[in-house]
Amino acid sequence: MDRDASLSEFTAAVRRPDPEIPLARAALLIAAAERPALDVDGYLGRLNGLADAAEPARRAADALSRLHRLREFLFEELGFAGDRADYYDPRNSHLNEVLDRRLGIPITLSLVLIETGRRLGLEMEGIGLPGHFITGARIAGEHVLLDPYNRGALLTVEACGQVVSRALGRPVRLTSAHFAPVDNHHFLARMLANLKGIYWRQEAWDKVVRVVDRLLALDPTAGGERRDRGTAWTNMGRLERGVTDWERYLTEFPDAGDHDQVRHQLRRVRQKLARLN
Numbered sequence: 001m002d003r004d005a006s007l008s009e010f011t012a013a014v015r016r017p018d019p020e021i022p023l024a025r026a027a028l029l030i031a032a033a034e035r036p037a038l039d040v041d042g043y044l045g046r047l048n049g050l051a052d053a054a055e056p057a058r059r060a061a062d063a064l065s066r067l068h069r070l071r072e073f074l075f076e077e078l079g080f081a082g083d084r085a086d087y088y089d090p091r092n093s094h095l096n097e098v099l100d101r102r103l104g105i106p107i108t109l110s111l112v113l114i115e116t117g118r119r120l121g122l123e124m125e126g127i128g129l130p131g132h133f134i135t136g137a138r139i140a141g142e143h144v145l146l147d148p149y150n151r152g153a154l155l156t157v158e159a160c161g162q163v164v165s166r167a168l169g170r171p172v173r174l175t176s177a178h179f180a181p182v183d184n185h186h187f188l189a190r191m192l193a194n195l196k197g198i199y200w201r202q203e204a205w206d207k208v209v210r211v212v213d214r215l216l217a218l219d220p221t222a223g224g225e226r227r228d229r230g231t232a233w234t235n236m237g238r239l240e241r242g243v244t245d246w247e248r249y250l251t252e253f254p255d256a257g258d259h260d261q262v263r264h265q266l267r268r269v270r271q272k273l274a275r276l277n
Helices: 003-014 023-032 040-053 063-077 095-101 106-119 157-168 184-202 205-218 223-235 239-252 259-276
Strands: 124-129 132-139 142-147 153-155
Touching: 003 023, 003 184, 003 205, 023 040, 023 095, 023 106, 023 184, 040 095, 040 106, 063 106, 063 132, 063 142, 095 106, 106 124, 106 132, 106 184, 124 157, 124 184, 132 157, 142 157, 153 157, 184 205, 205 223, 223 239, 223 259, 239 259
Parallel strands: none
Antiparallel strands: 124 132, 132 142, 142 153
16 A cells, blocks of 8 residues: 555545545555555454453443453553653554554544444443543443543543643642543544654654645545645755645635735745756
């Protein structure tokens, strides 16, 4: 699978009604941008294998017991855990690497828990708290909250507030809206935003471009992503491509707060191109 093919497959996967998006497959196609030969179907089989290996959970007396058995299996028996040594390792944002290493960040560990739980008939969902991602399970009318980054620990609403406050470094008051489930588009966008931030700090501009390509596949109207891709192209020396993205950004968002700044950058790059020609 070459990079263009992985982008085409990702685009096809996400350009459908949200409930029909194959979340795990789309997440693996994000990783395939860097590993064109990635066996996407093989790793989907790995998720099926986790559910099969957790078969005793399926035979539990009720859904809550099933959930607890699944938590024990993933986080105690298999040892899935948060990567506290190198949180910003890009591998923590690639589902295949998380399955291989059993290490990840909150959102990818949530994805493993959600996908495995759903295969066991549990009603699982992602919850994108500010600065931290957790998993919810709907059981007998109750909303059970879990923290996969902390080995699937059960959370109260109050504990969630403490986790978020620590993550953001300031007191945060959570409301019921913060606990709404994240749809598939936003789940994937948050995964990609994490990767984009990592690669931006690394100045790995070619990887930034590939991530932004996928963010734009999710939301073609995301002007800020097109602006940032223009910056990445320019930093790679691909000035013409940078100009194209910046021109489109300025045309489509004439009232953007950074309009003058981007226009100034565009003028400088055009002057550079003129000298080169």
